Amino acid sequence: MPNPLKLPMIPRALRNLVSKPATRRYPFEIRPRFAGARGTIEFDVETCNYCMLCARRCPAAAITVSREERTWAIEQLTCIACGVCVDVCSKHSLSMSVNSRAVHLRSEVGPQGQRPGHEEWHKPAPAATDIPAVAGVPAPAASQGA
Amino acid sequence: MRRTTIPFGPQHPVLPEPLVLDLILEDEKVIDAIPTIGYIHRGLEMMVERVEYTEMGFVVERICGICSFMHGMGYCVSLESIMNVEVPERAGWLRLIWAEISRIQSHLLWLGLGADAFGFENLFMHCWRMREQILDIFEKTTGGRIIHSVNRIGGVKRDISDSELAAILVQLQELGEAFKTTARVFGTDPSIAHRLGGVGVLSMEDARAVDAVGPMARASGIATDTRLIGANFYDRIELEPVTETAGDCLARVVVRLREIDQSIDIVRQAIEKMPKGEGLPLENKPRGNPNGEVFTRLEQPRGEVLYYVKANGTKNLERFRARTPTFANIPAMIKLVKGCDLADVPNIILTIDPCISCTER
Amino acid sequence: MTSLIAFLIAFPIVVGTILLLITRASIRNPIVLVASAAIAAASVATVVTFGNGDGVFFGLPGGIVPGQALLAAEIAITALIVVIGLMNRRILAPIMAIAQLAIALFLEVTGRMPEADPQRLFWFDRLSMVMILVIGLIGTLICVNAIGYMHDYHRSNPMIKGRRNVFFSILFIFLAGMFGLVVSNYLPMMLVFWEITTVCSFLLIGYTRTPETIGYAFKALNMNLLGGLGFGLAIALLADQHLGLDFAKLMAGPASGTLLAAVALLAFAGITKSAQMPFSSWLIGAMYAPSPTSALLHSSTMVKAGVFLLLRLSPAMSGSTVGYLVTFVGLGTFLFVSLVAVTEQNTKKVLAYSTIGSLGLIVGCAGIGTPELAWVGVMIIIFHALAKGLLFLVVGTIENRLYTKDMENFDTLLSRLPRVSVLALAGIAGMFIAPFGIVVAKWAAIRAFLLVPGGQGAVMILIMAFGSSLTLFYWGKLLIKVLSMRSISDYERSIERRISRYEWFTEGALAVGVIAVTASIGLISDRVVGPYALSAFAAGPQTFLNIEPAMLVVMLAAVLFLPLLAVWASTRKFDAADFYTSGRSANASHVMGAALGGSKSVTLRNYYLEGVINGAMMFRVGTLACGAILIAMVTVGMVVR
């Protein structure tokens, strides 16, 4: 049985008392994210060609793409930030920011039950000649849920 | 005669995990403990039917928030051996380094939780403070603090520059030195000796009989360590399993304390032995779809993990199974909980380092 | 007044004899009711007639001296014991009874027995007055309660042969014995009444006639006859040395020499009767008898006779080694039985240990022999009689409703038997909660022990500190069980309606008594107990209650207000929440999800400090320690002579 009066934590506690605390005053003082930290997915609608590869490879099924309606949408709260979509995008429309995704409140659920964190882009249809032929890509409906 | 029934879990604050136990008490002596699992089943293994094998690794990583790197690694190693993909040497060493840093992180987290369970808040703070710095290393090198997503079938996604590796090693060694004062508290504090010493003693014979794994077995004097089989570059590391003989809760703490030092040393050896330079290959991409089946064993911080993968030549695997170390250690835990005090229950449960979420996937 | 006393002694015997012949409940019950009322009225009348005087002495009308009658009674008692003993193949009790008779006969035949002073046969002072009230009011309430209790008892225990005529008969004779005991001034007469109570308690304990209870009955008989033998020896010693047998004269002041030896022997008798260690086991065994028996033995009769005798001896023991040793027997018993009680699960046994502990306190107070401690002793007698009488009756009622004596099965009593719970709360609170009398008395005892010089004083205070805390622990456990709540079914709700009105009335009266007497503690101290203590020790005027009685009343009101608030609250709607079960399902009937599926009722068991306190060992240690002190006490008394 060790000596009951010899508490090894006491000097440590006393030293802490006079030294600088290790914590931050969080909402007022925020440590910047490291370079290369994996945060939210950012999307450039201009370069996207709606190939749907990102949606098909996403393990969390967070990305929905509609070729007919020319929309690209992501559920930021479903996204697991693995970065696969960024890797597979041949047009480099997708990138990953270092910022972590925002906190969402229950009150942000929209009147139609839209989920918070739902982000959607829509590109107006250009003239028919602008659409490059993307042969071999299956119809949008069939590609869902890959 | 009437006895007290305590519903211990699934949502008990002393447990980091949804373990379910019915404790039957007299005074505070545990007469019987009735366990059950299945509370948190998430169906991750079933997801192989939907997620293609190339992305399944990211799902597998999410089996656990603490050994996430090792789960991803185990999956990739399994697929690599089915598809006969050779991992580039630097990638293999990087995996080993990350794996050992994971071990340090896991042990620190566990030590903190253990301290919290026996009511030593200050010690908990100290362990977790050091763990934060390890998580910073992960964030710098992999981009994520908990979920890293750097493992790919055939290698790793990111490189760590040689200068940064050297800096990490220095940082780890400094942390290791600083942690010695905290470690001494675990070893010498009389109030901790009162709570852990002689509590939940698992003899070597019992440990063998219930097939304990990892630190649980090593604290009972069994020199078992899956790293000794030498896969994943461990054959190039000098490694002596950390063992203790007392078999009580305190021994299990001490094993993990010593393994932190051991892991720092393994990281040092790896950095010395790995090929240096910029732009070395990190990934050999597999071709086609896998076909065949394989078992993979790894030594996670909690003990031996077992993966079974069966592929049938399609994009989706036919079967994926993971047997986590917690599952292997639950019989030992139940054995120890019977006959102990209620106040010992959290300590005994925690010293197997339970991850029920991994167990129930 | 003489006639009232004569009535109190003779009337219960007559009633008892009549009841013995009546086997029909429809005739017996009214007789019991009327007789009880008459006895209660007579005891109150006695006290009212007594007025404010100090001690008064009187004899029988016409100056009759009961010499031969006493001997006849003693022979009758001995014959009864011998017959019953031989019928049950027990030899020890008859031997002791015959030995005692032999002493009396020897004194009588050799002409050494001093004659009684015809004008000083009876002694009535404030202590007798307290005892008369305790016996006359609480004792009769217990008799009335027994009407309801015994009815249910025989219904739920059909194997036991009903002999209720005998039961009620003995109850009344017991009361007569007690009345005679507390007013006797001539020691041989007191001894006869003493033996009457011994035999009555023997018959009551053995009422069910199972091998188990017969064993306990003989244990009680043997131990009490041993005490009676001590009593007899004391008389012989006094007679032999021509000191006279006038109790009041002998106990007027500090004793020495032969008188002290006699006091030691009488104290020995008192210690056996008040079930102090090493003689505690007889009272524990008595717990197997029907509950009114326990109530009677514990609250108003039997054990109170023992402490009554010791309080009478108190002035004589004052300052002597014998007195200190008696104190340590009492306080040692208090400490050890409290340790045992902590580990006991049978509610009636907990109550029994608590009784022995409280009596230990009284014995401890009596041994020192100061007015302050005599005050404490009498106060405890009053409050203990009320609270413990109530508790035994309530436990009896609960036992007949829930078919259990196990404390653990009393949980959620407040939901299941709400009104009975309130009565139980009053009794439990009376035993250990702050403004109630026993705690006030304990506090006064500590104050008085502070004045005891030397190391003894320190030990006494240590015992008080630890003993009181142990008391808090075991009563607290019972309180938790009684106060807990859950939703109950309609069937469970109907159980309480089947309690007889006899039980409601008697238990309600006692509960009111507990509160009323606590509220009037200042009055009781000033008018009765204080003057008694001063006159017994011929001490100068002083105050005993070192606290504003008004403040106690305010505190009492607060303590009472809270249960009332709780009862009121329980009728209101409230924002109900399920209790915490670590995320399992739970409902208001206290059923929760079980680990392996399904559900189970919440079962909870109090702590019995296993591994820290070993009850059986504590009982043995206490018996040995107190036994050693007792032997030392008697030896010192004899040797100093």
Add this chain to the structure above:
Amino acid sequence: MTPAVYGVLFVFLAPVFGGLLAGVDRRVSARMQGRIGPPLLQPFYDLGKLLQKQARQVNPVVEPLLLGHVFFMAVSGVLLLSGTDLIFIAFVFALAALFLVLAAGSVNSPYSFAGAERELVVLLASEPFFILMMAAICKVTGASTYAGVLASPQLVAVQLPGVLLAFLLVATIKLRKSPFDISTSHHPHQELVSGLTTDMSGRMLAYVELAHWYESALLCAFMVLLFNWSVPLGLLAFAIAYALEVLVDNSTSRAKWQLVLRSTWAATLVFSGGNVLALFLLSR
């Protein structure tokens, strides 16, 4: 001022004192753990928030019993300062603590019940000491009231070093500090969840907190009894003792109930018992 005025002042000032003490405690504890810690007035904010919350109860008797707990804690202080006998205070103090046990026990749920039982165990552990301490103080000073002890020329602590030592140990129980915080804990990572407050929320929890503030103030008043030469001296002694408690709280783990009972009894018996015995033997 008359003693009665002190009593009334206690009712209003003790919560302020106790709350501030808790605030300082949390701040200092945080610094000892290397954290910044909450604002000084956080306990008061917490109390306010608890009082605003919806009060959900398992059964209707919890609230009256908890009110009794607060009431008798306050009454103990009032009686103490207004000149009631010290030994009697020890009994009232125990009564106040008992109400908390009953409130938790009445819930009849596994965790509250176990917490209540453990609280009974620590009551059993601490109560002998308080009776003994009060008796010893009365013996030393010959006085029986607070004012009387303060007027005594004897410095009680010098005569009762053993009692002072045991007080430091037993105060750990009453202040709910590690290693003796077995029946409840300020953060619920213990085997009993939150011990006897597990099933209390909102207003109920506010009562418990408030009663604890009274209790802290009462312990401070006890310390003044031991350092009876002047009130500032007593306050200083309490501040030092409290600082020690906080330091030990942050340097030990929670003990098991058996150890709490054994060590407290042993300390009471050896230190205070020995002290009292010496006192009696020497005062002959």
